[in-house]
Amino acid sequence: MIALLPLCSIPSPKTVLVVGGGDGGVLREVSRHPSVEHIDICEIDKMVVDVSKKFFPQLAVGFQDPRVHLHIGDATEFLRHAPKGKYDAVIVDSSDPVGPAQELVEKPFFETIARALRPGGVLCNMAESMWLHTHLIQDMISVCRETFKGSVNYAWASVPTYPSGVIGFLLCSTEGPPVDFKNPVNSIEKLEGALKHKRELRFYNSEMHSAAFALPPFLRREVSALCHSSTSTLPR
Amino acid sequence: MIALLPLCSIPSPKTVLVVGGGDGGVLREVSRHPSVEHIDICEIDKMVVDVSKKFFPQLAVGFQDPRVHLHIGDATEFLRHAPKGKYDAVIVDSSDPVGPAQELVEKPFFETIARALRPGGVLCNMAESMWLHTHLIQDMISVCRETFKGSVNYAWASVPTYPSGVIGFLLCSTEGPPVDFKNPVNSIEKLEGALKHKRELRFYNSEMHSAAFALPPFLRREVSALCHSSTSTLPR
Numbered sequence: 001m002i003a004l005l006p007l008c009s010i011p012s013p014k015t016v017l018v019v020g021g022g023d024g025g026v027l028r029e030v031s032r033h034p035s036v037e038h039i040d041i042c043e044i045d046k047m048v049v050d051v052s053k054k055f056f057p058q059l060a061v062g063f064q065d066p067r068v069h070l071h072i073g074d075a076t077e078f079l080r081h082a083p084k085g086k087y088d089a090v091i092v093d094s095s096d097p098v099g100p101a102q103e104l105v106e107k108p109f110f111e112t113i114a115r116a117l118r119p120g121g122v123l124c125n126m127a128e129s130m131w132l133h134t135h136l137i138q139d140m141i142s143v144c145r146e147t148f149k150g151s152v153n154y155a156w157a158s159v160p161t162y163p164s165g166v167i168g169f170l171l172c173s174t175e176g177p178p179v180d181f182k183n184p185v186n187s188i189e190k191l192e193g194a195l196k197h198k199r200e201l202r203f204y205n206s207e208m209h210s211a212a213f214a215l216p217p218f219l220r221r222e223v224s225a226l227c228h229s230s231t232s233t234l235p236r
Numbered sequence: 237m238i239a240l241l242p243l244c245s246i247p248s249p250k251t252v253l254v255v256g257g258g259d260g261g262v263l264r265e266v267s268r269h270p271s272v273e274h275i276d277i278c279e280i281d282k283m284v285v286d287v288s289k290k291f292f293p294q295l296a297v298g299f300q301d302p303r304v305h306l307h308i309g310d311a312t313e314f315l316r317h318a319p320k321g322k323y324d325a326v327i328v329d330s331s332d333p334v335g336p337a338q339e340l341v342e343k344p345f346f347e348t349i350a351r352a353l354r355p356g357g358v359l360c361n362m363a364e365s366m367w368l369h370t371h372l373i374q375d376m377i378s379v380c381r382e383t384f385k386g387s388v389n390y391a392w393a394s395v396p397t398y399p400s401g402v403i404g405f406l407l408c409s410t411e412g413p414p415v416d417f418k419n420p421v422n423s424i425e426k427l428e429g430a431l432k433h434k435r436e437l438r439f440y441n442s443e444m445h446s447a448a449f450a451l452p453p454f455l456r457r458e459v460s461a462l463c464h465s466s467t468s469t470l471p472r
Contacts, residue, residue: 158394205456214447
């Protein structure tokens with residue numbers, strides 16, 4: 001979901017940055033997209049990559065794609081030096097926002113992402129559990145609303161291994177061509193037909209994509225005061 | 237969800253049977269519907285009702301509605317004596333289908349429900365976790381397909397307290413006026429405006445209703461061979 005929600009929402013993504021994601025799973029899903037020409041991944045911990053290659057080959061397979069360029073280092077630093085407008089999409093697959101990952105939910109980090117995205121480019125950021133972390137979600141939405149001038153949306157998916165069984169995603173776009181996150185412009189069903197090495201998707205399809213943006217009233221009420229944009233699924 | 241998915245899918249439900257549900261929570265949600273005139277509840281264990289009234293008043297409040305008629309007994313027996321075509325909707329809020337509740341996922345039970353429903357009446361049955369019980373779900377769909385001549389649909393919702401964080405619902409209709417479960421004909425947003433005692437919904441809205449029918453490919457593949465109906469969201 002974290003890779004396909006943003007990449008199916010824009011036409012022909014070419015240049016993608018993955019922040020974290022050292023296990024390779026996000027890369028594997030980014031690689032599905034034939035339009036993608038260049039994938040940077042900035043992972044702070046080389047051991048995550050090594051361990052994944054040794055023990056989780058089905059995830060680490062993502063590193064085998066020749067379009068992938070691995071950078072070991074701090075993504076906040078990496079983004080400060082990234083050329084302005086370089087990326088069509090940035091995907092932040094980080095650990096929980098405590099300790100070293102705290103910076104990844106703060107405004108300066110989002111500002112460097114917005115700067116590194118082309119106009120109408122998209123960010124997908126892990127965004128906690130709607131059942132457990134409503135206030136943290138509110139804070140992230142608030143910061144992103146200030147930073148991203150396109151749309152700001154919240155989506156979620158059922159993942160039994162996360163606490164409370166769900167994980168959320170914050171989807172933002174920069175000022176430019178409007179992005180309607182809820183209705184994928186670049187549907188996976190079309191892409192799958194075009195792929196040479198077809199690996200069946202087990203969880204994602206266009207129907208699940210749209211359904212991910214349906215929010216229960218308790219969450220909608222909490223975040224409603226903070227969200228904006230003409231294409232947003234969140235109320236003003 | 238278990239009460240609102242079926243009751244928002246048919247116009248003006250009047251007569252409803254709840255099987256199990258002795259805590260009163262389903263009754264509370266059925267009571268939202270101003271068109272409902274008569275609610276039977278058949279709970280096998282009186283102690284569930286008593287304990288809920290003592291310790292869970294926010295659920296047990298459902299019993300205070302004068303339209304509610306409590307029957308303590310075995311629902312399989314209750315349904316055998318129910319007048320044919322009596323109910324607009326039957327809601328089965330049972331425990332897991334092992335031991336004494338095993339009968340509640342078997343064909344004779346579904347046949348008595350189909351008999352007790354009016355033409356175009358609906359059943360909503362708890363239907364396990366898509367992550368854990370695919371084969372059981374397949375079996376239930378298979379039996380319901382044989383029994384219900386209208387549509388057979390599967391929906392699910394995030395409930396952190398269930399194993400794997402989700403619970404499923406099997407929605408079936410009898411032969412008669414077609415029921416499009418995915419697009420609620422009797423939307424809660426309209427009902428809420430009409431209610432005298434407005435209690436805010438926290439999880440359900442029409443958007444969540446429709447999203448509940450989005451199924452991941454792994455589940456869709458498993459159940460696709462078994463499902464039918466022109467209005468079903470499940471492939472033939």
